[in-house]
Amino acid sequence: xxxxxxxxLTELSIKELLxxxxxxxxxxxxxxxAVADDVRELLPDSGLVRGRIVRCSGDAGLSxxxxxxxxxxxxxxxLGVVGVEHLGxxxxxxxxxALERTVLVHPPKTSREWSITVAAAIxxxxxxxxxxxxxxxxxxxxxxQTRLQSRRAVMIIVENTMLSQSRSMHGSSEAQQFLADVVLxxxxxxxxxxxxxxxxxxxxxVRIRVSGRRVTRERNYLVTRSC
Amino acid sequence: MPAPKxxxxxxxxxxxxxxxxxxxxxxxxxxxxxxxxxxxxAAMRYGVQVGMRRRHAxxxxxxxxxxxxxxxxxxxxxxxxxxVVNELVPLIEVSEPGLIVFAARGPxxxxxxxGPMALKIVEALKTSVADSHLAASLVGVAVGVGIADSRxxxxxxxxxxxxxxxxxxxxxxxxxxxxxxxxxxAPQSVRVLSEFASINRETISLLERxxxxxxxxxxxxxxxxxxxxxxxxxxxxxxxxxGDEQYPLAVVPHPPEHLCIEKFDEPVSDQQIIINxxxxxxxxxxxxxxxxxxxxxxxxxxxxxxxxxxxxxxxYRPHGLTTSAIIENAxxxxxxxxxxxxxxxxxxxxxxxxxxxxxxxxxxxxxxxxxxxxxxxxxxxxxxxxxxxxxxxxxxxxxRQLRLWGGSTQTDETATQAIGRLSELLGSSAVQxxxxxxxxxxxxxxxxxxxxxxxTIGNANSHEQIPAQKWRGALPNPSPxxxxxxxxxxxxxxxxxxxxxxxxxxxLSASPVSVIIGSTHYKVNSWAGPWPVEERWWDLARxxxxxxxxxxxxxxxxxxxxxxxxxxxxxEHGEWTVxxxxx
Numbered sequence: 001x002x003x004x005x006x007x008x009l010t011e012l013s014i015k016e017l018l019x020x021x022x023x024x025x026x027x028x029x030x031x032x033x034a035v036a037d038d039v040r041e042l043l044p045d046s047g048l049v050r051g052r053i054v055r056c057s058g059d060a061g062l063s064x065x066x067x068x069x070x071x072x073x074x075x076x077x078x079l080g081v082v083g084v085e086h087l088g089x090x091x092x093x094x095x096x097x098a099l100e101r102t103v104l105v106h107p108p109k110t111s112r113e114w115s116i117t118v119a120a121a122i123x124x125x126x127x128x129x130x131x132x133x134x135x136x137x138x139x140x141x142x143x144x145q146t147r148l149q150s151r152r153a154v155m156i157i158v159e160n161t162m163l164s165q166s167r168s169m170h171g172s173s174e175a176q177q178f179l180a181d182v183v184l185x186x187x188x189x190x191x192x193x194x195x196x197x198x199x200x201x202x203x204x205x206v207r208i209r210v211s212g213r214r215v216t217r218e219r220n221y222l223v224t225r226s227c
Numbered sequence: 228m229p230a231p232k233x234x235x236x237x238x239x240x241x242x243x244x245x246x247x248x249x250x251x252x253x254x255x256x257x258x259x260x261x262x263x264x265x266x267x268x269a270a271m272r273y274g275v276q277v278g279m280r281r282r283h284a285x286x287x288x289x290x291x292x293x294x295x296x297x298x299x300x301x302x303x304x305x306x307x308x309x310x311v312v313n314e315l316v317p318l319i320e321v322s323e324p325g326l327i328v329f330a331a332r333g334p335x336x337x338x339x340x341x342g343p344m345a346l347k348i349v350e351a352l353k354t355s356v357a358d359s360h361l362a363a364s365l366v367g368v369a370v371g372v373g374i375a376d377s378r379x380x381x382x383x384x385x386x387x388x389x390x391x392x393x394x395x396x397x398x399x400x401x402x403x404x405x406x407x408x409x410x411x412x413a414p415q416s417v418r419v420l421s422e423f424a425s426i427n428r429e430t431i432s433l434l435e436r437x438x439x440x441x442x443x444x445x446x447x448x449x450x451x452x453x454x455x456x457x458x459x460x461x462x463x464x465x466x467x468x469x470g471d472e473q474y475p476l477a478v479v480p481h482p483p484e485h486l487c488i489e490k491f492d493e494p495v496s497d498q499q500i501i502i503n504x505x506x507x508x509x510x511x512x513x514x515x516x517x518x519x520x521x522x523x524x525x526x527x528x529x530x531x532x533x534x535x536x537x538x539x540x541x542x543y544r545p546h547g548l549t550t551s552a553i554i555e556n557a558x559x560x561x562x563x564x565x566x567x568x569x570x571x572x573x574x575x576x577x578x579x580x581x582x583x584x585x586x587x588x589x590x591x592x593x594x595x596x597x598x599x600x601x602x603x604x605x606x607x608x609x610x611x612x613x614x615x616x617x618x619x620x621x622x623x624x625x626x627r628q629l630r631l632w633g634g635s636t637q638t639d640e641t642a643t644q645a646i647g648r649l650s651e652l653l654g655s656s657a658v659q660x661x662x663x664x665x666x667x668x669x670x671x672x673x674x675x676x677x678x679x680x681x682x683t684i685g686n687a688n689s690h691e692q693i694p695a696q697k698w699r700g701a702l703p704n705p706s707p708x709x710x711x712x713x714x715x716x717x718x719x720x721x722x723x724x725x726x727x728x729x730x731x732x733x734x735l736s737a738s739p740v741s742v743i744i745g746s747t748h749y750k751v752n753s754w755a756g757p758w759p760v761e762e763r764w765w766d767l768a769r770x771x772x773x774x775x776x777x778x779x780x781x782x783x784x785x786x787x788x789x790x791x792x793x794x795x796x797x798x799e800h801g802e803w804t805v806x807x808x809x810x
Contacts, residue, residue: 078642088710089673124645227705
């Protein structure tokens with residue numbers, strides 16, 4: 001179904017169109033990108049559904065986002081990392097991300113230029129990991145979301161870790177320009193492997209809370225991740 | 228070119244640093260990715276060398292001025308020099324800011340010899356610098372001219388000439404006798420290959436360890452032996468050491484006119500339209516050559532305005548020009564031409580204004596080239612009527628080259644197009660891909676290179692290496708997902724509030740208890756280390772001694788929620804910094 005991206009779609013008409021879509025396609029063929037086994041159960045559709053937004057928040061957010069993208073990049077999809085400062089490339093490789101199909105983009109932080117950049121990236125890249133600038137306007141966010149749906153790409157929103165500033169509580173108080181379909185909120189409970197000077201960082205226990213528009217029932221998972 | 232050619236190279240030493248420095252006496256270093264890429268002579272006297280880490284440079288010279296690398300600033304400032312040389316020599320090649328290459332035969336004959344030509348050019352430069360009130364730092368720039376038969380020899384000669392001129396304070400060009408280039412090159416150390424011919428530094432150090440210290444030694448080996456050991460790189464090494472060009476030239480018939488000339492019926496002022504037509508031509512151009520199994524390494528881009536003025540410049544890339552490289556070069560040329568047209572227009576309108584507007588460009592240095600291209604700048608009264616691409620040198624396309632992306636599937640093609648579009652929007656330095664480099668520092672193992680300059684992608688081998696070969700002395704898995712290119716200063720204290728230190732026997736002075744970053748306090752739960760790292764003790768410029776520590780910290784927020792943070796801290800030159808976070 002064709003969405004004219006130049007038209008301004010209001011929330012109401014999006015719902016209309018989605019309802020119409022559900023009526024048209026009888027078998028529930030939901031096109032999705034495969035994800036690795038260890039994160040598959042976290043997602044409500046057992047995969048990254050095309051056209052949807054996933055938010056990975058919390059202090060294990062970036063590594064979770066990399067885990068989500070790994071299998072898709074191995075199978076041929078291209079990944080664009082937009083606006084994420086200081087990405088550890090070795091970590092990406094360890095998660096299984098195919099770096100030969102990964103591009104890092106550093107867009108300007110102004111609302112309009114950021115949305116233009118992300119829209120251009122959506123044109124050719126299936127998967128995006130983005131960090132949303134604070135000043136993104138609601139209109140620009142909506143434009144990006146519409147483009148995402150029409151081009152059937154997947155966007156994963158992460159946060160840029162700020163050390164010296166005080167970190168706000170997850171989710172509620174921040175301005176959320178994008179309405180995420182799935183929100184994976186992570187919280188590291190403990191790290192294992194190190195003691196008083198001996199060992200090295202090996203595993204951590206992470207509590208992941210799954211919520212969002214597409215999630216009918218909020219769930220909590222306690223996962224041991226090796227990264 | 229059928230006749231043996233003479234190349235002249237004009238080199239401004241340490242251009243990046245000289246442009247960035249406030250004046251010619253302060254030591255200044257330009258930093259990119261934590262390493263010094265250029266430093267002023269004043270900094271050199273303190274022992275700062277290219278390739279050194281930033282902290283090492285600061286340790287050697289505490290007053291050193293550290294400036295971030297900004298290619299657009301270097302380029303804009305260099306345009307002033309280019310304009311002066313362009314008036315004397317019609318066709319020049321600007322490969323990078325600070326380096327101008329041109330054919331020497333014609334101008335030399337016109338100006339009465341190699342030496343007199345070089346002297347005349349440098350005289351013109353000095354007068355224009357004095358006239359135009361350029362920044363004080365540029366007055367002291369060391370300029371050298373080298374003339375020889377091959378590009379490598381001319382570059383070495385230019386470097387030597389610049390060095391001699393700066394120390395003797397009197398300019399003298401370095402002319403290598405025609406046909407004597409071979410003998411002249413022979414005693415040069417193989418390091419010149421990495422300095423001037425962009426051969427990988429690791430390969431050169433390997434050559435030295437194999438006992439090949441001078442170019443003569445490399446020549447003494449037969450080409451087939453080098454090819455057997457290094458592959459195609461070996462053939463290039465041999466060619467360079469002989470004094471030949473880096474690649475064998477291919478003879479390919481010129482592409483048909485309609486592919487490389489675009490004439491506009493109406494003079495075009497809109498920059499975007501011109502760039503679009505250059506893009507069309509560049510795509511067809513590279514297609515034509517790749518169909519003939521070759522790739523263009525040197526190209527002339529020519530613009531002609533309705534007033535009859537022409538702008539012609541050579542562009543060179545040793546491994547071949549890709550479509551995006553051609554487009555980017557065309558943009559630079561157009562911008563430079565625009566600036567010169569506008570400045571000359573202003574100067575003709577208002578009398579008494581200095582001809583050279585490099586000072587204005589200096590003031591504009593905050594606005595990057597990319598920002599300017601996002602706006603729509605129009606050329607008034609200087610509409611273009613003709614754009615032409617002329618291939619100057621063509622080489623055979625070998626498997627190591629040049630298709631920017633493997634481009635095998637439809638997904639790859641669309642991705643490539645999107646990346647090209649992004650590079651155009653944001654500039655080539657804002658769109659990057661990862662290149663495997665190796666190293667025990669987490670920052671070093673993958674290097675980010677601009678997507679348009681990436682030579683080969685889809686090299687599955689290079690990425691498979693990683694799990695198999697673990698770098699000795701590297702951090703154990705898992706690697707941190709947030710790696711800071713500029714490490715963050717941090718205080719690690721023991722239970723008495725004293726700063727933690729590490730003894731010569733690599734033992735911590737006490738147990739770490741608290742970590743302070745900015746104004747945030749963290750409590751240390753557990754830690755691992757200290758792990759000492761010592762790198763390149765034999766290389767004074769690049770040696771490093773540091774200690775790594777993994778820390779698991781906890782912070783209690785105002786809502787009495789605890790946040791766990793795992794980080795990698797580094798102690799180097801007596802300071803603790805956070806290098807990475809396990810996010």
